[in-house]
Amino acid sequence: DAHGQLVPDAQLPVSFFLQGGGACRLVAVGSGNPADPSSFTSPRRTTWRGRALAILQPQPGEDA
Numbered sequence: 001d002a003h004g005q006l007v008p009d010a011q012l013p014v015s016f017f018l019q020g021g022g023a024c025r026l027v028a029v030g031s032g033n034p035a036d037p038s039s040f041t042s043p044r045r046t047t048w049r050g051r052a053l054a055i056l057q058p059q060p061g062e063d064a
Contacts, residue, residue, distance in 0.1 A: 008050055016043045016054045023059040030055075 001007050016029055028040040033048035045052045 010047065010050060012047045014045055014047060014052050016045075018056070023061045024056045025059055026054060027057045028055045029053065 001010075016026055018024060018026055026043060029043060029045045029052065030040055031045050031048040031052045033046070036046065036048065038045060
């Protein structure tokens with residue numbers, strides 16, 4: 001929080017994006033929250049118990 005205290009159940013919005021020369025794509029995101037109806041294919045998620053997950057898939061090409 002603003003005072004430096006850990007808040008293990010905080011729900012914070014996060015966004016995922018890729019940059020650089022790697023040949024990957026963002027496949028899905030999640031947080032493990034069973035009550036969150038958000039799409040797994042959206043690059044945005046709200047953390048649950050301080051966690052979120054991004055799943056990347058390598059793409060064939062020059063950099064692979």
